[in-house]
Amino acid sequence: MSTRRAFFINTLTSASALAAAKAANIESRIGKKDWRGITREDLPTPCMILDADLFEKNLNHMAASCKQFGLNFRGHVKIHKSVDIAKRQVGLGAIGVTVATEAEAELMSGSGVKGVLLTRQPAGKEKTMRVVALAKRDPSFITIVDDPWMVDQLDEAAAATRTRVNVVVDIFAGLQRAGIEPGPKALALARRVSGKKNLNFKGLMAYSGIASHTKGWEARKDRSMKDIGGMLQTAELCKKAGLPVEIKSGGSTGTYNIDGGHLTELQAGSYMFMDTGYIKIGSKAGNAIYDDFAQSLTILTTIIVRKHGGLATIDAGLKAMLKPTDTVKGRPDVVIENQGAEYGILKWKDGDRDYKLGDKVELYTTHLDMTTNVYDRYYLAKGDQIIDAYPVMGRSGAAQR
Numbered sequence: 001m002s003t004r005r006a007f008f009i010n011t012l013t014s015a016s017a018l019a020a021a022k023a024a025n026i027e028s029r030i031g032k033k034d035w036r037g038i039t040r041e042d043l044p045t046p047c048m049i050l051d052a053d054l055f056e057k058n059l060n061h062m063a064a065s066c067k068q069f070g071l072n073f074r075g076h077v078k079i080h081k082s083v084d085i086a087k088r089q090v091g092l093g094a095i096g097v098t099v100a101t102e103a104e105a106e107l108m109s110g111s112g113v114k115g116v117l118l119t120r121q122p123a124g125k126e127k128t129m130r131v132v133a134l135a136k137r138d139p140s141f142i143t144i145v146d147d148p149w150m151v152d153q154l155d156e157a158a159a160a161t162r163t164r165v166n167v168v169v170d171i172f173a174g175l176q177r178a179g180i181e182p183g184p185k186a187l188a189l190a191r192r193v194s195g196k197k198n199l200n201f202k203g204l205m206a207y208s209g210i211a212s213h214t215k216g217w218e219a220r221k222d223r224s225m226k227d228i229g230g231m232l233q234t235a236e237l238c239k240k241a242g243l244p245v246e247i248k249s250g251g252s253t254g255t256y257n258i259d260g261g262h263l264t265e266l267q268a269g270s271y272m273f274m275d276t277g278y279i280k281i282g283s284k285a286g287n288a289i290y291d292d293f294a295q296s297l298t299i300l301t302t303i304i305v306r307k308h309g310g311l312a313t314i315d316a317g318l319k320a321m322l323k324p325t326d327t328v329k330g331r332p333d334v335v336i337e338n339q340g341a342e343y344g345i346l347k348w349k350d351g352d353r354d355y356k357l358g359d360k361v362e363l364y365t366t367h368l369d370m371t372t373n374v375y376d377r378y379y380l381a382k383g384d385q386i387i388d389a390y391p392v393m394g395r396s397g398a399a400q401r
């Protein structure tokens with residue numbers, strides 16, 4: 001063998017040996033946060049990649065905007081389920097977090113995040129007891145209610161353990177999933193809370209999930225004002241009745257620059273990552289695109305089959321929450337089709353072009369809450385280099401949810 005050929009083979013062998021060692025080691029390297037030499041190419045796909053610079057920009061822009069608009073920030077955890085991210089938000093001035101489930105509330109509070117607001121009422125004995133137990137451990141915890149029965153149940157459970165539970169009344173704001181009718185009925189509920197020995201009336205919530213994705217800033221503003229109007233009117237009634245309304249909570253990524261002066265605090269979540277739905281809603285500057293926040297989150301996938309003309313198969317399918325409305329980063333010429341549990345199809349709009357076996361392809365997701373829920377962690381990347389990983393927490397097992 002020539003010296004040159006031997007050198008080439010040795011180099012190749014040591015390169016693949018290094019790659020194999022890295023692959024075998026990835027979990028232990030992640031555990032040790034030892035990112036030396038770890039690039040996107042080394043990661044098991046499909047996986048979530050967070051562009052560290054864009055993510056940082058999004059966090060900072062929201063924190064600065066809330067200050068500018070006179071809003072407290074209590075961002076929604078269900079989008080990210082990450083203690084690391086919640087703590088970053090708190091570091092930038094957030095007064096706490098909003099959560100959708102008892103498990104998220106326990107997780108955040110147990111990790112030292114104060115000011116957790118549960119935005120789904122804890123109906124049913126198991127949920128009520130968990131919430132009261134949490135309130136005992138963490139006096140900064142708050143739950144919502146939208147029904148007199150819930151108020152009575154909560155007070156009874158709180159009395160049994162001599163706990164005082166902070167309560168916000170949830171007012172209907174366009175989504176039929178929850179919320180008491182604003183006006184006299186809501187006032188009566190606020191009075192009921194306030195009259196209970198073991199409950200502490202903190203204020204009102206009105207989450208307008210319809211306004212959040214309304215296209216066009218003016219239309220969005222109109223919708224948000226219409227949807228939270230009942231809550232604002234109820235707040236006035238409460239004030240007149242001598243019930244101080246400390247909290248008026250609501251809002252979203254779509255309304256962060258609309259709700260200031262009306263709400264006291266904002267619950268936005270998606271802004272930190274952004275998804276394919278949100279970028280279409282238009283900004284204050286124009287209806288074409290919503291670019292106030294950058295698309296920082298992608299799903300890294302690998303081309304695993306190249307057999308049939310006009311399409312390439314990736315290793316992300318239904319189990320990875322792939323959707324035909326997802327998009328390929330930097331590739332408007334490619335569309336996505338769901339194919340199966342562990343397969344996804346990429347098709348060129350016009351014929352058959354590049355993509356080779358083993359190539360990496362990054363996707364923007366459609367529904368953040370659902371997507372982040374099926375992955376173990378966010379890999380933070382600067383260019384190709386991985387610099388950190390944040391675990392996604394509390395998403396498996398009945399007790400966790």
Ligand SMILES: Cc1ncc(COP(=O)(O)O)c(C=O)c1O
Nearest residue numbers: 076119207252253267268269270
């Ligand atoms: C009650 C509540 N508040 C806030 C949000 C956050 O909204 P977004 O992710 O659109 O900012 C959600 C999201 O669905 C929600 O359900």
